[in-house]
Amino acid sequence: xxxxxxxxxxxxxxxxxxxxxxxxxxxxxxxxxxxxxxxxxxxxxxxxxxxxxxxxxxxxxxxxxxxxxxxxxxxxxxxxxxxxxxxxxxxxxxxxxxxxxxxxxxxxxxxxxxxxxxxxxxxxxxxxxxxxxxxxxxxxxxxxxxxxxxxxxxxxxxxxxxxxxxxxxxxxxxxxxxxxxxxxxxxxxxxxxxxxxxxxxxxxxxxxxxxxxxxxxxxxxxxxxxxxxxxxxxxxxxxxxxxxxxxxxxxxxxxxxxxxxxxxxxxxxxxxxxxxxxxxxxxxxxxxxxxxxxxxxxxxxxxxxxxxxxxxxxxxxxxxxxxxxxxxxxxxxxxxxxxxxxxxxxxxxxxxxxxxxxxxxxxxxxxxxxxxxxxxxxxxxxxxxxxxxxxxxxxxxxxxxxxxxxxxxxxxxxxxxxxxxxxxxxxxxxxxxxxxxxxxxxxxxxxxxxx
Amino acid sequence: xxxxxxxxxxxxxxxxxxxxxxxxxxxxxxxxxxxxxxxxxxxxxxxxxxxxxxxxxxxxxxxxxxxxxxxxxxxxxxxxxxxxxxxxxxxxxxxxxxxxxxxxxxxxxxxxxxxxxxxxxxxxxxxxxxxxxxxxxxxxxxxxxxxxxxxxxxxxxxxxxxxxxxxxxxxxxxxxxxxxxxxxxxxxxxxxxxxxxxxxxxxxxxxxxxxxxxxxxxxxxxxxxxxxxxxxxxxxxxxxxxxxxxxxxxxxxxxxxxxxxxxxxxxxxxxxxxxxxxxxxxxxxxxxxxxxxxxxxxxxxxxxxxxxxxxxxxxxxxxxxxxxxxxxxxxxxxxxxxxxxxxxxxxxxxxxxxxxxxxxxxxxxxxxxxxxxxxxxxxxxxxxxxxxxxxxxxxxxxxxxxxxxxxxxxxxxxxxxxxxxxxxxxxxxxxxxxxxxxxxxxxxxxxxxxxxxxxxxxxxxxxxxxxxxxxxxxxxxxxxxxxxxxxxxxxxxxxxxxxxx
Numbered sequence: 001x002x003x004x005x006x007x008x009x010x011x012x013x014x015x016x017x018x019x020x021x022x023x024x025x026x027x028x029x030x031x032x033x034x035x036x037x038x039x040x041x042x043x044x045x046x047x048x049x050x051x052x053x054x055x056x057x058x059x060x061x062x063x064x065x066x067x068x069x070x071x072x073x074x075x076x077x078x079x080x081x082x083x084x085x086x087x088x089x090x091x092x093x094x095x096x097x098x099x100x101x102x103x104x105x106x107x108x109x110x111x112x113x114x115x116x117x118x119x120x121x122x123x124x125x126x127x128x129x130x131x132x133x134x135x136x137x138x139x140x141x142x143x144x145x146x147x148x149x150x151x152x153x154x155x156x157x158x159x160x161x162x163x164x165x166x167x168x169x170x171x172x173x174x175x176x177x178x179x180x181x182x183x184x185x186x187x188x189x190x191x192x193x194x195x196x197x198x199x200x201x202x203x204x205x206x207x208x209x210x211x212x213x214x215x216x217x218x219x220x221x222x223x224x225x226x227x228x229x230x231x232x233x234x235x236x237x238x239x240x241x242x243x244x245x246x247x248x249x250x251x252x253x254x255x256x257x258x259x260x261x262x263x264x265x266x267x268x269x270x271x272x273x274x275x276x277x278x279x280x281x282x283x284x285x286x287x288x289x290x291x292x293x294x295x296x297x298x299x300x301x302x303x304x305x306x307x308x309x310x311x312x313x314x315x316x317x318x319x320x321x322x323x324x325x326x327x328x329x330x331x332x333x334x335x336x337x338x339x340x341x342x343x344x345x346x347x348x349x350x351x352x353x354x355x356x357x358x359x360x361x362x363x364x365x366x367x368x369x370x371x372x373x374x375x376x377x378x379x380x381x382x383x384x385x386x387x388x389x390x391x392x393x394x395x396x397x398x399x400x401x402x403x404x405x406x407x408x409x410x411x412x413x414x415x416x417x418x419x420x421x422x423x424x425x426x427x428x429x430x431x432x433x434x435x436x437x438x439x440x441x442x443x444x445x446x447x448x449x450x451x
Numbered sequence: 452x453x454x455x456x457x458x459x460x461x462x463x464x465x466x467x468x469x470x471x472x473x474x475x476x477x478x479x480x481x482x483x484x485x486x487x488x489x490x491x492x493x494x495x496x497x498x499x500x501x502x503x504x505x506x507x508x509x510x511x512x513x514x515x516x517x518x519x520x521x522x523x524x525x526x527x528x529x530x531x532x533x534x535x536x537x538x539x540x541x542x543x544x545x546x547x548x549x550x551x552x553x554x555x556x557x558x559x560x561x562x563x564x565x566x567x568x569x570x571x572x573x574x575x576x577x578x579x580x581x582x583x584x585x586x587x588x589x590x591x592x593x594x595x596x597x598x599x600x601x602x603x604x605x606x607x608x609x610x611x612x613x614x615x616x617x618x619x620x621x622x623x624x625x626x627x628x629x630x631x632x633x634x635x636x637x638x639x640x641x642x643x644x645x646x647x648x649x650x651x652x653x654x655x656x657x658x659x660x661x662x663x664x665x666x667x668x669x670x671x672x673x674x675x676x677x678x679x680x681x682x683x684x685x686x687x688x689x690x691x692x693x694x695x696x697x698x699x700x701x702x703x704x705x706x707x708x709x710x711x712x713x714x715x716x717x718x719x720x721x722x723x724x725x726x727x728x729x730x731x732x733x734x735x736x737x738x739x740x741x742x743x744x745x746x747x748x749x750x751x752x753x754x755x756x757x758x759x760x761x762x763x764x765x766x767x768x769x770x771x772x773x774x775x776x777x778x779x780x781x782x783x784x785x786x787x788x789x790x791x792x793x794x795x796x797x798x799x800x801x802x803x804x805x806x807x808x809x810x811x812x813x814x815x816x817x818x819x820x821x822x823x824x825x826x827x828x829x830x831x832x833x834x835x836x837x838x839x840x841x842x843x844x845x846x847x848x849x850x851x852x853x854x855x856x857x858x859x860x861x862x863x864x865x866x867x868x869x870x871x872x873x874x875x876x877x878x879x880x881x882x883x884x885x886x887x888x889x890x891x892x893x894x895x896x897x898x899x900x901x902x903x904x905x906x907x908x909x910x911x912x913x914x915x916x917x918x919x920x921x922x923x924x925x926x927x928x929x930x931x932x933x934x935x936x937x938x939x940x941x942x943x944x945x946x947x948x949x950x951x952x
Contacts, residue, residue: 002698002813002814004809004814005809006549006550006552006741006809006896006897007818007821007896008897008898008899009818009821009824009825009896009898009899009900010898013899014824015717017824017825017827017828017900018824020828020829020831020832021824021827021831021843021844022831023827023844025787026820026824027821028844029820029823029824029827029844030721030823030844031844032692032844033690033692033718033721033722034689034692034694034695036695037694037695037722037723037726037727038721038722039595039720039721039722039726041721042720042812042813043590043592043593043815043816044812044813045588045592045593045807045812045815046585046589046590046804046807046808046811046812047808047812048808048809048810048811048813048814049808049809049811051554051809054554054558054805054808054809055554055557055558057808058558058561058801058805058891059561059563060578061563061564061578061579061581061582062558062561062562062563062564062578063563063578064563064576064577064578064579065563065564065567065571065575065576065577065578065579066571066575066576066579067562067563067565067566067567068562068566068568069562069566070562073568075568075570075571077570078501078792079568079569079570079793081568083486085483085484085485087522087523089517089560089917090523091523091526091527091530092532093523094526094527095535095536095537095538095551095558095747096530096531096533096534096535096537096538096558097529097530097533097535097745098535098551098743098744098745098746099535099536099537099538099545099551099586099744099745100533100534100535100536100595100744100745100746101532101538101546101548101746101747101876102540102744102746102747103746103747104543104879105534105867105871105877106933107767107868107928107931107932107933107934107935107936108534108688108871108876108931109532109533109534109746110470110529110532110533110534110748110932110933111470111528111529111530111531111532111533111746112529114470114472114529114531114532115526115529115746116747117472117947117949118472118473118474118949120947120948121472121474121949121950122514123948124948124950125513125514125948131947131948132947132948134747135748137604137605137608137748137749137791138604138791138792138793139792140789140791140792141604141608141790141791141792148647157621158666158896164902164928166788166792168792168793169792171788172788172789172791172792174788175615175765175787175788175789175790176647178615178649178787178788179611179615179618179647179648179649180647180649181649200487212597221502221506225505247507247508247510247512249502249508250506250507250508251505251506251507251508251509252508252512255509264792270492271565271566271798272565272566272567272568272569273559273564273565273567273796273797273798274564274567274568274569274576274579274751274793274794274797274798275568275569275792275793275794275795275797276604276791276792276793276794276796276797276798276799277604277748277749277751277796277797277798277799278792279749289945289947295747296945296947297947298935298941298942298945298946298947299941299946299947300937300938300940300941300946301937301940302933302934302935302936302937303926303934303935303937304904304934306469306933306934307469308933308936309936310936311939311942312938312941312945312947313942313945314942315934315942317639318607318639318640318642318643318726319639319640319883320639321639321643321881322639322642322643322652323643323645323651323652324643324644324646325639325643327647328607328610328611328640328643328644328646328647329605329608330605330606330607330608330638330639330640331604331605331606331607331747331748331749331750332747332748333669333745333747333748334745334746334747334748335743335745335746335747335748335749336745336748336749338526338746339711341473342526343524343727344514345473345483345514345515345517345522345526346483346484346519346522347482347483347484347514348477348482348484348514348515348516348517349511349513349514349515349516350482350484350516351482351483351486351514352512352514353511354484354485354486354692355484357489358486358487358489360498360501360502361489361491361493361498362489362491364493364497364501365491365492365493383501383502383503383506384501399572402572403572403574406572406574406575409573411568411575414570417577420763433460433486433487436487436490437490437491438868440491443465
């Protein structure tokens with residue numbers, strides 16, 4: 001048998017250990033597996049590579065991808081190209097964090113437990129909610145879990161979701177809702193935000209919750225307070241998905257009437273990674289505390305009265321309640337939650353305000369430059385944060401346009417025509433603090449030349 | 452303190468000093484960030500027209516004001532109060548706490564993987580798609596399945612995805628099947644996932660050998676059976692010897708078989724769920740494929756299916772086109788839909804693929820052999836000191852019971868806490884539920900005989916201490932940053948954040 005660097009078993013170890021077990025050979029350890037289901041031969045899988053060969057192979061694969069170090073990106077649509085402070089990678093590379101399991105043994109897991117407690121504190125502070133959990137898979141599944149919680153808490157089986165919620169989030173919500181037997185009603189938009197008249201007529205006494213996103217998929221800021229009044233009039237719950245970085249500028253959903261606030265923490269120092277892993281966050285009002293899904297860390301004291309942290313309120317969870325649990329979730333995105341916490345520690349009170357300010361100014365500059373192009377215009381006049389919809393002439397081939405932009409070193413915006421054909425050729429454009437004025441100007445030039 | 456342990460010996464954890472919350476370090480005016488000067492023109496007048504005042508935040512978020520040095524010291528301090536695989540032996544049963552190779556971490560951070568966007572033109576992410584396509588095929592080969600989705604973010608997420616496909620399959624055939632059968636040794640996520648997928652759970656007891664009781668199974672299967680969920684080897688570390696008969700019983704009743712792949716580290720290249728008769732399988736890449744657990748996540752839980760379930764796979768999967776390029780396959784009209792935003796935990800998939808390529812198929816088989824030998828060796832050496840309820844051979848893990856120590860007033864929990872003083876992470880305890888005072892040990896293949904012997908000797912010593920000085924165990928641990936914590940009060944009067952403002 002060829003030796004391998006991750007396996008310390010020597011031939012002598014193997015002989016000695018087999019002798020202690022009372023086995024003649026490795027084969028003896030597998031006698032309990034029926035012969036007719038034993039695999040014979042070599043699995044048809046990728047072959048082994050030595051370290052240098054593997055690095056070469058992975059470098060080659062990586063080089064076939066256009067990354068945001070080499071290309072200026074105007075693509076957002078739920079995943080944003082913000083500056084990731086270099087400190088974050090150093091912290092999450094501490095192997096005491098990344099090689100640990102869920103903190104089941106609190107005496108040797110105080111670091112992770114405190115990190116999660118701080119993450120929960122950060123989320124509560126940003127969202128204006130009273131209780132946050134340790135995190136969820138992503139923003140989309142967090143919203144689906146919010147629908148589940150709302151249905152269970154109100155004992156109602158219908159939810160109303162705005163069509164301005166991210167299309168993939170809506171799809172995930174529908175998949176979960178089907179499993180749980182929850183009816184999903186979708187309402188349209190007007191001027192890029194949820195159509196309140198349509199929303200009002202969709203809510204009734206059977207509605208468990210209204211689910212909205214703000215800033216929404218088009219980048220537009222929703223009138224959350226008005227939506228809150230509509231659903232609360234029918235004693236349903238309000239679920240708001242919020243881009244957490246925008247909360248440096250926009251009012252906290254908790255202050256606008258949200259009962260559950262969710263979202264994806266990716267903008268807070270988490271790299272894109274082709275869409276994952278990111279980190280969903282989940283925060284609720286105090287009334288819903290014992291119905292929240294996932295892990296929660298609480299503060300307590302040890303036998304000597306010293307402050308410490310533990311996993312708590314576990315009576316909600318699958319390992320205790322099994323089929324009666326509030327959710328089947330067992331993990332959380334602890335390492336990404338740590339990234340988000342480090343990001344917020346780095347940015348601090350003023351940094352978060354300043355980064356929002358830059359996003360706002362640069363995106364509005366870009367909107368102005370791009371909408372000045374002959375044939376292009378802003379689709380909506382609703383207020384936006386760092387992303388907006390640019391409508392292009394009827395015959396524009398967005399696929400070809402994005403390929404052209406790529407040749408020029410740009411990753412263009414999101415092609416809305418597939419998800420929202422009613423908008424015609426339209427591009428969702430995100431502008432973060434990383435985009436330089438010269439990037440924006442050049443982007444506008446190429447666009448103009450392509451139309 | 453009555454202990455023979457030399458407290459001056461450095462332990463794996465030396466961060467005993469109290470650690471302030473990051474919020475408690477705040478000093479007004481201090482910064483840790485670096486942002487560019489604004490290079491675009493704007494006027495205050497314009498700005499106020501962009502966003503109505505009522506949409507703006509009324510009170511700034513009370514985030515800490517600290518320097519970069521404060522941040523680094525704070526989190527380094529926290530890391531010193533945490534125990535990972537790199538700190539020492541972590542034999543947490545059913546969690547496969549194997550070594551997390553460093554090359555995985557390096558390649559996942561390549562800009563070409565870490566800094567790409569899921570909606571970029573397909574032409575600009577061919578390397579990412581090629582990796583995913585290859586991984587789909589590798590995992591299908593490993594599990595004996597016909598197709599794989601890489602989307603689920605974790606094991607429980609994979610379970611639910613698989614069950615949703617099973618539900619759609621039955622519904623498409625016009626059958627109303629409402630029940631999912633699980634053995635009493637199953638992971639808690641199995642029944643919880645069944646509930647979220649809209650099923651009722653039927654739990655069946657294990658027989659005296661720790662195996663599925665076939666008579667009980669025959670009693671409960673019927674026209675309402677949607678699926679049987681099974682972990683094989685089971686959470687007791689035992690291979691279900693009658694797996695072929697089990698599969699026949701379930702299939703004959705019209706149900707499908709779900710394979711919980713949490714324990715796949717025992718069987719790579721030795722046997723495959725697909726060949727045992729399973730129709731759906733999930734793998735925990737953060738267990739079997741060495742991707743780090745991250746303190747609770749992220750993981751990845753790809754799901755493999757037999758051809759009968761391919762129409763129900765969540766969208767999208769990756770396909771290779773006739774011209775050799777890669778693309779996202781169109782969703783089938785019968786797909787259960789989307790289970791997660793984008794395409795799964797890609798960064799974890801990169802690590803898992805890298806791991807597979809360090810071994811190849813023969814190497815992976817060796818991984819399982821060594822994992823199984825390590826577990827059997829530990830069981831053989833420990834069985835005279837703790838009760839072992841089920842005879843071997845075990846697979847990659849085994850269970851013992853601490854019930855023999857009850858006569859001294861000592862419980863399994865106390866043994867676990869005492870292990871902390873010796874620099875070990877304890878095994879899984881009180882799971883599975885069908886073994887009293889359960890201790891579940893999974894050494895993995897990456898631990899040496901010396902490490903196993905050191906741990907075994909310590910376990911024997913602790914069993915001895917239980918007899919001669921039970922107080923010592925009851926008050927353990929002594930060397931950790933905090934002693935035992937008041938969990939009752941934590942749940943009764945929850946303090947769940949620092950309520951900064």
